[in-house]
Structure formats: C-alpha cells, structure tokens
Amino acid sequence: MDAARDGAGDGPAAPRRPAEPLPWQRRFASDMLARRAGWAHALLLTGPAGIGKRRLAEVLAGGLLCESPRGDGSACGECPGCRYAAARQHPDLRIIEPIDVDDEGVAKPVDAIVVDRIRSLIDWVQVTSHRGGSKVALIVPAERMNPAAANALLKTLEEPPPGTFLVLVSHQPGRLPATIASRCQRIAAPRPAPAEAAAWLAAQGVDDPDRVLAQAAYAPLAAIALAGVEYQAERASWLAAFAKPAALSAVTLGARIDALPRESRKEGLGALIGWLSGWCTDLARVRFGGAPLQNRDMAADLAVLAASVAPPALFRYHRAVLRARALLGHPLQPRLVAEALLIDYRNLFGR
C-alpha cells in the first residue's frame, strides 16, 4: 500500500469543494461526526426522498476520510484526503449506485444494483486502507440492490473490517430485506422546517418557493427539480386532464409517455404517478373539509371533484397508485401502467 501512498503525492491539483452539509444538516452532521467513535460500522440513513440524504452521507464520508479534521469533526477541505474525496478519486471511498458505465465510459442509469457490484465492493472492503485511515462505502439508494446483491452484502454488513464504514441510504427502507436493515444502525436524516427550506430554495434562485415546496411535499431537493418551467408546464397539462375525468382519454395520455425518449419513459411515468398521488391526497383532504396541500392552484377543480368521489374507492385507488410507484424499479411498460392508472382514475367518477 505504500506504493499507492507514495504515488498519491498531495492529492489532485484542481480540487472541487468537498461536500458541504445543507443548512438543515450542519448541526446534525457535526454532532454525528463528533460522536463517530460510537458509530456502528453499518449505518442506514433514512428519510423522504429529496431532503438531502445523499449529501449528508457524502458529508459524513468526507469527515471520516479527512486527514486533519476540524475540532468539531468536520472535514478540513484542504488535506490530501479531502481533495481526493472532493474529486471523487479517493481510493478509500466507494459509491455504489444504480449506474452502469458502458465500454465507452458513458454512465447510464439502470434499474438495480446487481450482485457483481456488491462482490467487487466486498473485494475492495478486504483490501487495507490506501491512505491509512477509514474506508467508506456508500450504497445509494440501498433498496435498489436486487435480492442476490443484498444477500451477498449480509456477511460484510455484519462484520466489516475495522475502520470500514458502510453507509446505506434509503427513502424506502421498508423495501430492504429485514436481514439488511437489522444489521444497520438506523439514522433518520434531518428535515428542514418549511421556512428554512423556502429560504434555501429562494437562495438557489427558485421563484415562488412556497408553491414548489408544497408540490414537493416539503422536500427541498425535490422542489428544485420541480421549479423548472418545462416541468411546471407538464404538470399543468396533466392536472388539467385529472380535473376533467369525463373527458380524459387514457389512450391519448398514455401516448404522451411513449412520445418521450425511451430512456425517459419510466421517469415520465414516475412524474405522472407523483402527480396522481398528490392529487388523490388533495382530493381526500378536500372531501373531508380540508384545503389542498400540494395542488393549491387547483383548489376549485378539486372541490368539484371531491364532492363526487366515494372515499373508500378513492383510498383504494390511491393505494393502487402507491403500489405502482413501488414497482417503478422493476421492468415494466410505462405506457401500459399509465393507461391502466388513468382508466381506473376516470372510473372513480363514473357513477
């Protein structure tokens, strides 16, 4: 390992900044890093999508890999360890995510983290630390490991070599095998207060942060993705269709999913499912005398529809929408799933 260390010099010459915690994570991250001696060697970082769990995991990894951490345990940002980590070239850091790199070096998203990826992670775990400090592996999102991959990880999760930390990140920990979850110390990632999230979004240049935050169920990183003009136009057109179920053509709308480039169709279906789910929640809220939460701009349409929907049927439908969401990681035909969901939606108001 000395050869690797010698060859490493002082780290890459043009460093990017190491991962900084988001404002609502600062205190949490430094508290955690200060208590690092008490950590289990396998952590499961949970919380809703879009609150910055991955960022937090990278911050924790950065603190562990820093070679001269600050008094509060956070990364110094200057040492070779920090510079390697910032450049994503740290030999003692592995990030496992559902991305495949093809023969030409082009990365593309894939459905699952497969067993080969985990086997190579295990080989890496067995090797002595290159820079003589901690070794950290992030698995993001952990629920995308397929069953064989999860199985392969079990033993390592139970007894990683000393100084090795495995950080699993998941917004759907219920989809992880119990054998995996039970071997990890579960940590709930902090969420921002709505005002804090809105202030952060405004600082990122997002117009009308309260509106997009509400649409994103108060997950600020999800809200950023929603803030784009194109997204808003797409949302408005789908919601207009939901608002007039009698006129809704599932076939015409399903064709819009097929009109997307092949690699984006699943994402398009995911967006549709998100809108349908938020729409169902708002219909239920309005039906029981509340105000819409995610679709305040559609309050008038929601009021009309809510009066004509039977709550048990609406709840059943909403559960079906959520089941469809859980299946997004599996092979499926986005257009057919969209059509089925839209036909069932229309039928909610059919009598």
Ligand SMILES: [Zn+2]
């Ligand atoms: Zn450092």
